[in-house]
Amino acid sequence: MKQFICIVIALILTCACACAEIYPQTFVVGDVDYERDAIILIDYNENEWEYFGIEDYDTGDIIAAIMDDNDTKIIFDDEIIDLRYAGYINGWE
Numbered sequence: 579m580k581q582f583i584c585i586v587i588a589l590i591l592t593c594a595c596a597c598a599e600i601y602p603q604t605f606v607v608g609d610v611d612y613e614r615d616a617i618i619l620i621d622y623n624e625n626e627w628e629y630f631g632i633e634d635y636d637t638g639d640i641i642a643a644i645m646d647d648n649d650t651k652i653i654f655d656d657e658i659i660d661l662r663y664a665g666y667i668n669g670w671e
Contacts, residue, residue, distance in 0.1 A: 599649065600659065605641040606667060619643075619658075629658050640665040 605619035610632060617635050619627040635641070642664040646657045
């Protein structure tokens with residue numbers, strides 16, 4: 579019985595301490611602003627994100643990203659940590 583209680587306590591502590599902190603996200607490049615060196619990324623929920631540093635991204639590119647949740651439950655303060663090209667969508671515009 580003591581072993582069972584220890585396991586339950588360990589599971590509760592593990593679950594209580596676990597936080598996503600970083601997570602993967604997929605975007606499509608919706609627009610490219612060459613003057614500001616920025617791209618507008620659109621996620622599945624049609625939220626728009628701005629990232630500075632165009633590199634060679636173009637409208638319709640699929641982007642895989644790593645995001646930081648900033649230890650909050652809302653996504654509007656999340657930050658893009660890293661981007662990688664993952665393909666493109668024909669006829670996106």
